[in-house]
Amino acid sequence: MSxxxxxxxxxxxxxxxxxxxxxxxxxxRRSVLGVLWSVLNPLLMMCVLxxxxxxxFRFDIENFPLYLILGNTLFAxxxxxxxxxxxxxxxxxxxxxxxxxxxxxxxxxxxxxQLVNYCLxxxxxxxxxxxxxxxxxxxxxxxxxxxxxxxxxxxxxxxxLSALVVFFRxxxxxxxxxxxxxxxxxxxxxxxSILPDWMMSAMNFNPMYHYVTxxxxxxxxxxxxxxxxxxxxxxxxxxxxxxxLVVFRKLEKKFILYV
Amino acid sequence: xxxxxxxxxxxxQEALLEDAGKExxxxxxxxxxxxxxxSETLNNLKEYAIAVARRELRFKEFKxxxxxxxxxxxxxxxxxxxxxxxxKSTLLKIIAGVLDPSKGACTVKGKIxxxxxxxxxxxxxxxxxxxxxxxxxxxxxxxxxxxxxxDEIIEFAExxxxxxxxxxxxxxxxxxxxxxAIATVIVPDILIVDEVLSVGDFMFQQKCERxxxxxxxxxxxxxxxxxxxxxxxxxxxxxxxxIEKGHVRIVGSANTVCNVYxxxxxxxxxxxxxxxILQRLGPGILxxxxxxxxxxxxxxxxxxxxxxxxxxxxxxxxxVLHAGDPNMHAIIAxxxxxxxxxxxxxxxxxxxxxxxxxxxxxxxxxxxVLCVEKGDSEATSSLTNEIKELLGDGVDCRVLEFSxxxxxxxxxxxDLGIELGxxxxxxxxxxxxxxSVAAISLSPYLYSEKIPLFAVDDGSAFxxxxxxxxxxxxxxxxxxxxxxxxxxxxxxxxxLRSLNLDAFPKExxxxxxxDWILSKRANQRSASFEFVVCRGSGSLDSYVAGPFxxxxxxxxxxxxxxxxxxxxxxxxxxxKMASRTExxxxxxxxxxxxxxxxxxxxxxxxx
Numbered sequence: 001m002s003x004x005x006x007x008x009x010x011x012x013x014x015x016x017x018x019x020x021x022x023x024x025x026x027x028x029r030r031s032v033l034g035v036l037w038s039v040l041n042p043l044l045m046m047c048v049l050x051x052x053x054x055x056x057f058r059f060d061i062e063n064f065p066l067y068l069i070l071g072n073t074l075f076a077x078x079x080x081x082x083x084x085x086x087x088x089x090x091x092x093x094x095x096x097x098x099x100x101x102x103x104x105x106x107x108x109x110x111x112x113x114q115l116v117n118y119c120l121x122x123x124x125x126x127x128x129x130x131x132x133x134x135x136x137x138x139x140x141x142x143x144x145x146x147x148x149x150x151x152x153x154x155x156x157x158x159x160x161l162s163a164l165v166v167f168f169r170x171x172x173x174x175x176x177x178x179x180x181x182x183x184x185x186x187x188x189x190x191x192x193s194i195l196p197d198w199m200m201s202a203m204n205f206n207p208m209y210h211y212v213t214x215x216x217x218x219x220x221x222x223x224x225x226x227x228x229x230x231x232x233x234x235x236x237x238x239x240x241x242x243x244x245l246v247v248f249r250k251l252e253k254k255f256i257l258y259v
Numbered sequence: 260x261x262x263x264x265x266x267x268x269x270x271x272q273e274a275l276l277e278d279a280g281k282e283x284x285x286x287x288x289x290x291x292x293x294x295x296x297x298s299e300t301l302n303n304l305k306e307y308a309i310a311v312a313r314r315e316l317r318f319k320e321f322k323x324x325x326x327x328x329x330x331x332x333x334x335x336x337x338x339x340x341x342x343x344x345x346x347k348s349t350l351l352k353i354i355a356g357v358l359d360p361s362k363g364a365c366t367v368k369g370k371i372x373x374x375x376x377x378x379x380x381x382x383x384x385x386x387x388x389x390x391x392x393x394x395x396x397x398x399x400x401x402x403x404x405x406x407x408x409x410d411e412i413i414e415f416a417e418x419x420x421x422x423x424x425x426x427x428x429x430x431x432x433x434x435x436x437x438x439x440a441i442a443t444v445i446v447p448d449i450l451i452v453d454e455v456l457s458v459g460d461f462m463f464q465q466k467c468e469r470x471x472x473x474x475x476x477x478x479x480x481x482x483x484x485x486x487x488x489x490x491x492x493x494x495x496x497x498x499x500x501x502i503e504k505g506h507v508r509i510v511g512s513a514n515t516v517c518n519v520y521x522x523x524x525x526x527x528x529x530x531x532x533x534x535x536i537l538q539r540l541g542p543g544i545l546x547x548x549x550x551x552x553x554x555x556x557x558x559x560x561x562x563x564x565x566x567x568x569x570x571x572x573x574x575x576x577x578x579v580l581h582a583g584d585p586n587m588h589a590i591i592a593x594x595x596x597x598x599x600x601x602x603x604x605x606x607x608x609x610x611x612x613x614x615x616x617x618x619x620x621x622x623x624x625x626x627x628v629l630c631v632e633k634g635d636s637e638a639t640s641s642l643t644n645e646i647k648e649l650l651g652d653g654v655d656c657r658v659l660e661f662s663x664x665x666x667x668x669x670x671x672x673x674d675l676g677i678e679l680g681x682x683x684x685x686x687x688x689x690x691x692x693x694x695s696v697a698a699i700s701l702s703p704y705l706y707s708e709k710i711p712l713f714a715v716d717d718g719s720a721f722x723x724x725x726x727x728x729x730x731x732x733x734x735x736x737x738x739x740x741x742x743x744x745x746x747x748x749x750x751x752x753x754x755l756r757s758l759n760l761d762a763f764p765k766e767x768x769x770x771x772x773x774d775w776i777l778s779k780r781a782n783q784r785s786a787s788f789e790f791v792v793c794r795g796s797g798s799l800d801s802y803v804a805g806p807f808x809x810x811x812x813x814x815x816x817x818x819x820x821x822x823x824x825x826x827x828x829x830x831x832x833x834x835k836m837a838s839r840t841e842x843x844x845x846x847x848x849x850x851x852x853x854x855x856x857x858x859x860x861x862x863x864x865x866x
Contacts, residue, residue: 020398098379
């Protein structure tokens with residue numbers, strides 16, 4: 001019937017964009033500065049962190065605030081999207097119980113919504129770069145590729161968490177702790193060079209280390225990421241995505257009985 | 260006594276054979292749905308681990324649907340009936356594709372517009388405009404479609420002025436309007452409506468119904484409707500199915516199924532009783548008949564007031580007033596009213612009802628017997644003051660206080676009758692305190708024959724030593740009651756008679772008592788009489804129906820529509836009495852007896 005959106009893809013995209021626009025409106029409704037907060041927030045965060053780390057722990061890092069904001073925003077993209085995606089299924093329980101709808105839409109929507117926010121926070125990043133007279137090289141063109149990696153990775157983790165949390169709500173509480181631990185385990189506000197060797201080798205298994213380093217390479221240090229680096233990032237994203245998809249597909253039929 | 264509802268298949272599928280040629284759009288094929296109750300409550304890893312260790316994980320299963328099969332043909336309007344928790348919504352969710360059945364399959368051809376619960380996905384923080392797009396997206400509309408029909412939606416929902424107001428400021432009825440408008444703006448192949456018409460105001464309900472009717476009539480949309488509104492199902496549907504506790508009970512034409520459901524749905528009783536009722540349920544059951552009248556007022560006191568007006572009491576110089584909800588005490592007190600051919604009326608414990616005071620005022624009795632519960636002197640004095648104010652200080656107001664002991668109250672009533680100059684019959688009736696049905700059934704006869712009623716308290720003896728001088732005949736409901744009365748027979752027990760009511764199941768007691776009354780009346784009364792139909796011990800009306808029925812030489816028929824055994828035995832009894840039954844007098848409003856309940860009883864005396 002023509003009145004229904006013809007293709008599934010089109011229909012799902014409309015749902016997805018409607019949900020994203022809902023989240024967007026809800027996030028900024030009734031705040032005076034509105035969308036500006038997406039820019040202000042990372043900036044203010046950067047100020048606090050760089051204040052703390054330049055007085056208390058001194059690291060010899062050039063353009064430290066920029067170093068910070070680049071890592072922090074990217075990490076926040078992962079952290080926020082996995083956390084919101086994790087709760088998305090449970091939050092959408094009233095919909096899942098009433099409407100025939102692809103459940104995978106909900107975690108994906110949250111990840112995409114966080115991506116939109118991240119793109120806004122890039123304005124803050126650009127401002128900081130301007131302030132420190134660091135101008136992007138042609139390498140900045142790798143950014144969409146990096147975002148794709150992070151997106152796939154976050155979607156995978158988000159799918160996995162959202163499916164598991166339906167059955168074990170404990171995971172929701174645990175994930176906050178994991179994220180905090182992960183923040184410290186990733187060189188966001190310290191240089192990798194301070195790490196002992198064994199930790200350095202462990203760091204290689206931390207996807208966020210690779211993504212954050214990739215980000216700094218293209219935006220701060222003006223380096224071209226190697227093919228190997230790209231491959232590692234992509235592989236990690238795919239592993240996470242595959243795992244998430246498999247678990248989600250396996251469990252999604254039972255969601256309605258537990259949400 | 261715990262009896263569960265019957266779930267066996269009644270039948271009716273035969274009636275549907277005629278549309279074997281039509282295209283099937285929804286095929287529910289042996290669908291079962293079970294929920295796992297034990298693991299529903301496991302919300303964290305620890306509980307889960309414990310449950311696994313105890314091997315309790317797949318323990319309790321709850322079958323919401325058990326082997327349900329039916330087919331919906333193109334253009335059918337299907338009503339789904341069933342008491343709460345019978346699995347109707349589960350069935351709809353399976354058809355809508357929200358739930359997957361645990362067993363069986365459900366095939367659906369065509370696009371479904373599910374109105375399972377209106378406003379799924381509405382966000383209260385967003386404005387109506389934003390919600391229309393969001394909800395439309397969730398229902399599967401395209402943006403272009405919503406743009407095109409946006410005006411139509413807001414016009415139908417009548418929310419033009421409030422379009423940009425957050426939904427949280429809307430009333431729930433207005434939210435339902437928007438939801439309904441969005442859901443039905445489309446012409447789907449199949450429309451699923453679950454209880455949605457129960458929200459919104461009257462006008463909007465009608466509008467919704469018109470919209471659904473237009474989808475049905477103008478667009479040949481196949482519709483499934485769940486509703487507790489039988490009339491709605493009758494109006495809109497051509498077919499219906501009744502599901503009880505997950506089992507299909509009957510499938511057939513909407514009218515038949517509605518009738519069966521109205522009589523049997525949610526009511527308890529034996530399968531035999533159910534069968535007996537079904538047999539009498541002909542197609543013309545609701546045709547107008549004129550074998551009954553209904554007496555109904557506002558509440559029990561109102562009904563009683565109407566009864567009092569309808570009956571022609573010879574003596575209104577004395578009135579018995581029972582304060583509080585009527586009970587066994589009221590039956591005993593109505594015997595006192597009978598002694599003087601006077602009416603009994605009801606009052607609140609501390610105040611008169613308006614209708615009661617009107618009757619009191621116009622009757623202006625000089626004597627009043629006020630029956631109040633012992634202990635609440637404040638309420639009693641405020642009640643007596645009100646009566647004095649109404650009737651003047653000259654009224655002779657006797658206060659009878661009742662406690663939980665029925666035995667002593669019976670004696671008080673008897674003594675007061677003598678004190679007021681009445682002459683009791685030489686016959687006495689004795690029932691157990693818990694035998695309310697027997698007492699209710701006896702009450703008309705006791706009233707008209709001035710027979711005192713004595714109720715014997717449970718587990719205690721009743722002192723009746725002097726009775727052989729007072730009474731020449733004593734009627735006992737059961738031998739057990741007789742044994743509890745200590746009296747001196749002087750070796751001659753010929754005047755004792757037991758009705759042996761404990762030998763019968765409780766639904767037959769009413770009939771047995773009536774048979775006995777008829778045998779006593781056989782020679783002096785006319786051959787035909789009325790039945791006053793009341794619901795028995797569960798309804799307040801029944802306890803005060805005696806004076807009315809006694810005044811009209813009627814009998815009381817106990818028929819509790821929610822108890823199928825009671826209905827079946829009432830039907831049997833009426834059929835036996837058909838030739839002698841003049842008419843039926845139903846007590847209570849539509850809430851007590853619906854048109855169908857009445858028609859069923861009338862039908863049984865029709866022939």
